[in-house]
Amino acid sequence: MKNIWKTVCAVAVAGMMTLSAHAEEKTITVGTMNWEDLTPITGITKKVLEDAGYTVKVVEFSEWGIAYAALTKGDVQVLASQTDYAANEYWNKNKNRLEKLSPVSHGLYQGIAVPKYVDIDSVDQLNANADKFGGKIIGIEPGSGLMKDATNVVKGYDLKLQLVEGSTAAMTAALKSAVDRKEPIAVTVWEPSWMVQKYDVKFLKDPKGIFPPPQGYYWIGHKGFSADFPHARELMASVYVPLPDITAINTEVKDGKTMDQAVKDWTDNHADLLKRWENVKN
Template sequence: MHMLKKAFCALAMMAATLVSVHAEEKTITMGTLSWEDLTPITGITKKVLEDHGYTVKVTSFSEWGIAYAALSKGDIQILASQIDYVAQDYWNKNKNRLEKISPVSHGLYQGIAVPSYSSIDSIEQLNANAEKFGNKIVGIEPGSGLMNDATNAVKAYDLKLQLLEGSTAAMTAALKSAIDRKENIAVTLWDPSWMTQKYEMKYLADPKGVFPPPQSYYWIGRKGFSADNPNAREALAGVYVPIADIKAINGAVKDGKSMDEAVKDWTDKNADLIKRWENIKKY
C-alpha cells in the first residue's frame, strides 16, 4: 500500500509538471516598438495567436537596440522587425542567436516627398526649384534613420536646400499648412504613414539610390523558437498585413480612435481573411 501511495504521488507530480509545460507552451511573449508601422502588425498578430488558444504578453520597447537585446536574452520570444535595412545592424550583430520566422508585411519606404501637385518628380530637380520650396526640406527628429539618409541625399545630390531638423509633429503641421494653401513643400516622409493616406503625396525619384528600396517586415525569434513552438510558428506564418491596411489603421487612430479600437475594427471587418489565415488546424 505504501509503495502504491508513493507511485500515485509520483504520477501526480509528473502530471502537474506536464500541465505546467503545456501552459508555458501556450504563452507567447511578444516584443514591439510603439511606432505606427509595428503597432498594427503586433495587434493583429496577437489576435490571431489568441484565436489559436495562446496567451500573448506584449512588451513595448523604445528603440531597436533594447528590443534586440531582450530577444537575444530570451526576455521576449518574438519581435516584428525589418532586418534588411532599418534594423540591419542589430540583426547582423545578433543573428547567430536569432531566427527569421516568417514575412508579415512589405513596403516600408523612406524618402523625400512633395505634394502630388508639385511640378517636380526627382531629387535632381530640387536645386533648380529651390525657391519654390522655400530653400528647405522639412525633416523630423535628428538621428533617425530617415534623417541620416536625407543628410546623405543632400551630399550626394549637392543640394542647396537646407535640411531642417525638428520633430515629426512639426513636420506634420508644416505639411498640412502647405497643402491647405496649395503651396510647395518638400518633407522627409515614410510609408506606412497616415500622412500618405490622408494627403496626395509623391516620393521624388532617387536615381543615385541613396534611399533603400521598399523593405519587408518579418517575425523573428530567438533561435529554436520554431522548433520549440511549431504550432505558433504555423499560426505566425499565416499572417500577412498589407502596408495599405497598416496606413488605414493609423489613419483611424489619427482621427480619434485608440489603437486597440482601430485594430479591432480591422479584424472585425476582415474576419473572413483571418479565417483563411487560420485555416491551419487550431491547437
C-alpha cells in the same frame, strides 16, 4: 513477468516525459516598436494567437537597440522588424542568437516627398527649385534611419537645400500648414503613413538609388522559438498584412479611434481571412 512490467512502466514514463518536454507553452511575450507601421502588425498577430488559445503579452519599445537587446536575452520572444535596412545593423549584430520566422508585410519606403500639386518629380530637380521650398527640406528626429538616409541623399545629389532636423510632429504640422495654403514643401516621410494618404503627397524619384528600396517586415524570434513554439510559429507564418491596410488603420487612429479599436475593426471586417490563418493543424 515482473521484468516485463518494469520495462513497460519505464517505457510509459519515458513517453510521458518526452510528451511533456515537447508540450508547447501557451504564453508568448511579443515585443513591438510603438510606431504606426509595427503596432497594427503586432495587434493583428496577437489576435490570431489569442484565438488559438495563447496568452499574449505585448511589450513596447521606442528604440531598436533596446528592443533587440530584449529579444536576444529572451525578455521578449518575438519581434516584428525590418531586417533588410531599417534595423539591419541590429539584425546583423545579433542574428546568431536570433531566427527569422516569416515575412508579415512588405513595401516600407522612406524618402523625400512633396505635395502632388508641386510640379517636380525627382530629387535632382530640387536645386533648380530651391527657392520654392525656402531652401529647406523638413526632416524628423535626428537619430532616425530616415534622416540618416536623407543626409546621404543631400550629399549624394549635392543639394543646396538644408535638411532641417526636428520631430515627426513638427514635420507633420509644417506639411499640414503648407497643404492648407497650397504652398510647396519638401519633407522626409515614409510609407505606410497616414500622412501620405491624408495629404496626398508623392515621393520624389531617386535616380541614384541612395534611399533603400521598399523593405520587408519579418517576424523574428529568440533563437529556438520555432522549436519551442512550432504551432505558434505556423500561425504567425500565416499572417500577412498589406501595407495599404496598415495605412488605413493608422488613418482611423488619426481620425479619433484608439489603436486597439482600429485593429479590432480590421480583424472583425476580415473574420473569414483570420479563420483561414488560424486553420493551422497542431
